[in-house]
Amino acid sequence: MAAYHADDMLAWMLGDAGRGAVMTTFPMPNIAPLIPEMVVAAAAMAILLWDLFLPRERKHWSAWAAMITCAGALALTLKLAAGGPAQAFYGYFTLDAFAVYAKLLIYGGTILAVVLSMDYMKGEPHTGEYYSLLLFGTLGMTLMASAPNFVTMYLGLELMALCTYVLVGYQRDVLRSSEAALKYFILGSLASGVLLYGISFVYGVSGSFDFAAAGQAIAHAGPDARLAVMLALVFLLAGLCFKVSVAPFHMWTPDAYEGAPTPITAFMSIGPKVAGLVVFIRVLDDVLPGLKADYTTILSWLAVLTMAVGNLAAIGQRNIKRMLAYSTIGHIGFVMLGLIAANADGYAGVLVYLTVYLFMNMGAFAIIILMRREGIQGELLDDFAGLGRVRPGYALAMTLFLFSLAGIPFLGGFWAKYVVFIAAVEAGHLYLALIALLFSAVGAFYYIRVVKYIYFDEERVAFNFIENPLMQATVAVTAIAVVALGLFPGPMIAICKSAIAGVI
């Protein structure tokens, strides 16, 4: 490792007085595991500048640059991961199999979001900043996925959140977009404050920001520390629950999903949830293992509430983006079963769920964007009526995504639910699994209702689709992935289990 000696330079600057008084060696930190993140940060800044020199008809080159950056960063991450787990920056950054798998999902989600954006953003102003902010947001998520302590975790979270606030309000002239951004910003700032309050209690009790060290201190805290420890637990959970939209901290989700440009809605439904759940797992497993009984009780109630709110409120929605927002909340409720199980199978189940969710949700959003046309966003359920007759291919793909979201057997979504439900039952939470089963049956109703619109209703609006080969390819790939993961779930589940092996 190269060591950079600063003594000479400082002594030179300070004269003889500085010699002896300041004797410090600045060891060059080990930066190798951070190279993918650095590439993303540098590319995001480069795109910001580069875009200014692009003529209007070549603005989509920025999108290609963003896509290539993500693919390159992903390849670099996988290459670095081959060398085994690594730490960098004095233990402020960790690259283990768990982080690598999460980054696979995060970069995948961003690449798909960029593909979905290309047509949507055509003709919009500030495309360079748009893709740059997408990359910065991705950077924040990857930092969260690699955070072994609260400092990196919180900074990554703020970076991600700030980018999503701006992206939600990107269409300045659309009233609901600005309104959604403002709501999201204010509630998000409040949640960040709550999270920081919790972190300050953890620090007060343990004197450390490191997850493992804080966990040790909390596990061995005496009865007099009980109050402070419980406050830390409650505030940490509340802050994290907001970020992954667990009820009753879900209020922002439907508004932000509906108001955001549709590709951003797709982006928000995957990456931030992956990053948030990775942090959730690390916090539960490293910081709060001494409070397992307490957090299991709290999370169980929240999970039931989240499943109920998500699946019941989705029934009343007429706008498909709002419906998918409540569907996200419902799915997070199911994912929480994996967190509550708190064993290797449960955490692996969370990763399996997120993997399948990436494909089915991105596919569904791709179809929604393809249906956008002059003056009509393709967002109302009525817009889907008669799709089966006009475009049987899209109709089939959408049906597959919706059935998979509903958890119909032998599609990817079924195995996602199966893995977390089984993990919960094995951890002794049979009632919770039964309640989840009940709500997933309720949830199937509103997904299948859309299928009814597609195949059995007369068309009410004239269809006029965007013809974009890249997006059609996305729909095809995600649909095939959902079917393939449904028929052969074995390898994916095995990979997720091996990814979690280093954590627990």
Next chain:
Amino acid sequence: MLELGFFYLFAGLAVVAALGVITARNPVHSVMWLIFCFFNAAGLFFLLDAEFIGILLILVYVGAVMVLFMFVVMMLHVNLAALREGFLRYLPLGGAIAAALLAEIVAAGFSGVFTRVPNPGHSGGQVNNTVEIGKVLYTKYLLGFEVAAVILLVALVGAVVLTIRKRKDAKYQNIARQVAVKPSERLRKVRM
């Protein structure tokens, strides 16, 4: 004893100033109260021998951030009467939440947990604050420092993206076009 007296002076004035911020009718007065509050907080830092952070608070917050606040307040013409409309209606709920948060932190503080963390006593005159902060900021906390810089960049870009608007009535001068102008564009032969 003298130190304790100064602590209560600075802390008490800081609380009074903070109350002034939220109760002042005139937003400019609010900003002034906030400046006063920062000065007292800086005094508290001085009492802890953290002179660098104290100076920084005065230089950066009072010198730069608050001036910016003042600009914003004067430019925006915030209608405070409209802002205060719901004040009494939301007071019970907001007050209850504030009281609960205060009770929690006080109760946790008195449970004896926080006193176990070493007391920040006097370090003596030999320690150079600036050097010590620099040592940890650019080694141990380097990653956090860099990420914070990226966050500031994103905040800047985000603010510009959300507020920039091309004015339709603005007159621009395109120098390249002016230089490249041809006689045929300006001159017209007329047969009389």
